[in-house]
Amino acid sequence: MVAKKLLDRKEGEIAQGKLPGVLFEKVTFNELADELIRDYQINGKKSLKRAKQSVNHLTEFFDGYKAVNITTTVIKSYIEKRLEENAANATINRDLSALKRMLNLGAQQTPPAIDKVPFIPMMKENNTRKGFFEYHEFLALRDVLPPYLKGFVTFAYRTGWRIKEISNLRWANVDRNIGIIRIEVGETKNDEGRTVFLDNELKEVIDAQWQIHVDKCESVAFVFPNKDHTGQIKSIRKAWDTALVKAGLEPMLFHDFRGLGSNFAQIEG
Helix, strand or coil, X not given: CHHHHHHHHHHHHHHCCCCCHHXXXXXXXHHHHHHHHHHHHHCCCCCHHHHHHXXXXXXXXXXXXXXXXXXXXXXXXXXXXXXXXXXXXXXXXXXXXXXXXXXXXXXXXXXXXXXXXXXXXXXXXXXXXXXXXXXXXXHHHHHHCCHHHHHHHHHHHXXXXXXXXXXXXXHHHEECCCCEXXXXXXXXXXXXXXXXXXXXXXXXXHXXXXXXXXXXXXXXXXXXXXXXXXXXXXXXXHHHHHHHHHCCCCCCCHHHHCCCHHHCCEEEX
């Protein structure tokens, strides 16, 4: 009788153009996790190492789970387990994002490996900044930095870009006539493209850097060349630390400029 009901259900699902539910019941978490890592490898994602860490965390809990049994209730149990292990909310959220990604990949396959993605609750993160540059502190720091870094840190303060994104910035990404800077997909840490619309202060910085380019280093492709105008800036740590002392500031990180990009128009993607 049970077999007859299963057969009837299977035939009914096929008649409605659906894949038989029994197929979804065979898919495991481990298979989905393998496909996630494979997707990262195929697409050359820079966050592959982080994805593997999240998969390791998830596997400790979901190892052997059938995908259909990964429900919101089960996911909450995973969250509780990670909290008991004193995992930070941000770390748990990275794990949950990896889980959501692998489930979405399973649903997007042809034919799909799973029929629906459960709701995945995310943790609230404490985004309180431990360090933050007030404007007068930024000015004090900039004033005592070497000339070749003044425009560099001004650009950082106004945009919140990462240090490597700025040191890697090339003139090919700058359109001075329109007043925009564009980083293409794959050139940022999160692999997303980004467009910056230059306000007056940023336009002054870029114009000054262009004059340096024309006068001293036309063969150098970088917008912010090194001290000798011979190539790319490799490190600013020594100059940064020295300037903090000269400006009478507490130890701060370049990363403390992050999040300040809301001062101007910037579009992700």
